[in-house]
Amino acid sequence: MNKIKNLADLRALKERLQTTTKLRDKSEYSESLIQIKVAMATCCIASGSRETMNFIVDELDKRNIEAVVTQTGCMGYCYAEPTVEVSMPGKEPIVFGYVDVKKADEIIEKYIKGGMLVEGIIPVNYRKIDEQ
């Protein structure tokens, strides 16, 4: 380890280390961020959801988009795996089906960055218990 000789050294080090704890900071105010849930049940994983999740996390980071990506259990749309739910702040969550790496790229570019809907949306066809 090189010694920290001046303030610039410390700042550079902090810059490099920031990602190690950034996730913990973000989780504190996650409701004001874009939240992405990747379904991660057995069948989803078999269909490649872990690759999708890794891709989304890394790409969002590269493209400087602040978001929280979590995994969740089976969403029930097993025919359309991998499935991903995107909640933009202040908007209704939208579920996308068949999200492979290519589709994920399209969702990030068009929906998250541009606000345009892309193909593959699974419409809401159920009611939650607290709505009844």
Place this chain on the structure above:
Amino acid sequence: MADYKIHLLVCGGTGCKSSQSQILTEHLRTEIKNQGLDDFAQVIGTGCFGFCEKGPIVKIIPDNTFYTQVQPTDAKEIVEEHIVKGRQVKRLLYKDPKTERIISDSRGMDFYKKQVRIALRNCGIIDPENINEYIARDGYAALGKVLTELTPGQAIEIIKKSGLRGRGGAGFPTGLKWEITRQSPGNEKYVVCNADEGDPGAFMDRSILEGDPHSVIEAMAINGYCTGAGNGLVYIRAEYPLAIERLKKAIEQAREYGLLGQNIFGTTFCFDITLRYGAGAFVCGEETALIHSMEGGRGEPTIKPPFPSVKGYLGKPTNVNNVETFASVPVIITKGYEWYSNIGTEKSKGTKVFALAGKVNNVGLIEVPIGITLREVIFEIGGGIKNGKKFKGVQIGGPSGGCLTEKHLDVPIDYESLLAAGAMMGSGGMIIMDEDDCMVDVAKYFLDFTVDESCGKCTPCRIGNKRMHELLIKITQGNGTKEDLERLVNLGMVIRDTSLCMLGQSAPNPVLSILDNFRDEYEEHIINKKCSSGVCKALMVYEIIAENCVGCTACARACPVGAITGERKEIHRIDPALCIKCGACMDRCKFNAVIVN
């Protein structure tokens, strides 16, 4: 460096560690490895989360899932279900005792809602044994700023304007103390961190040192620069092994990075820290006694002035601050005094850490903005009294503080209001009592502690407190008289006025404040010879109700001293002169014939 998608934060404070959190950490790591997810999820041992009641705690980031009372055997399920498949392990989630609803996100818990974590900002978030995590969260930026951009005078001005006051209990303005040390002539000065936390039920300083040791190191270096001291000393009690271990590790890491040692941040400033171990004497928390103990002498206080800021360790100017005070300093420098002074009340700024203990649902470590009410702390953050019992009193400030009651629940917690109500801020111990606690016994307990811990140097404390203690024993044994109450008050006043140090001066506080607030309980013990909480054994009388007794002889056979007489199928009798009040007869009786008064 791999970027982890999921962080599992496992509490590694002393409380959770004693409930096997370390084994749990290892199990989680093994399970994650078995699943081939070592690049995906990371397990981090952190400092105290504060929610000690339900430890060990595991928090999953980024979805903020808060698992409580996690056992090593639960590791497999957490990894297989949550980390692999994204399904929460429902049975380990926190259940709100009031609404019976499951709360998975820690931010939704009453315990955390009203807290503002400044001194505890990194506790439960970073790995205290990894300096990189501290730096990643802006660590050492304050030291860098102070050394390269500010003069000592400017830095002291920031602390002064922030309104930070000593968190060890007395509440002396921190900036002013720093200024006095700076102005004291001498080319050799010292910075001392007082980590001699001795109140029963208090663990604020320990948790900070265990959870975020670098914040204290950084603040001590800042203090060294401001006051002109080149040496820092931490006086810590030997019964805090984990805090000592983490502090040592942190000091080594800081040295390796050049953040302690020669020419820090390329300036001419040099500073290093060494540890001094205390043997756990309560009086050594008093700064002059602490200094004598560090010098190798007896831990006895001396009269102030001269204050340590003028003449302290080895006769040199010494700045003594408490752990929590230091932990608040770096963030005040980086975020500015305006930010800090916006929190709190007119005269007491910022936040205070409290250790909740006793008959409260959520026992643990909390940090709240000064000015919050006792009601909010006990009934919202603390979750109310255990088992639905009735609240009776709260002892604030440990054995030096006072006992407050129901009518004080809306008193704002700040230095002045607490003093006016007859208690004090103290270092932050808060012991909550319910209807089953006998207040005379509580007073006796605290006085017992101070009598034990008195160093014996001055007469009022050594002998006066002993006499008060004897009076309390007399009362709890049913031999008290009305004059004894007056004697207690007179004696207490004299001890308060004439003792040498704060230990003696404050020792009568619990007795006097309980006498103020619970006079009826004292009188009940004296006049009616009764203890309605059923704590004072000597005042209890066991009796047999004639209607319920069937004469089975079970109680007579259970009695170890042969105090029960009576033939088979006849009503039994207890001889009060022989009875030792062990309760064996009551446990044995199947007909509820034995009662206690």
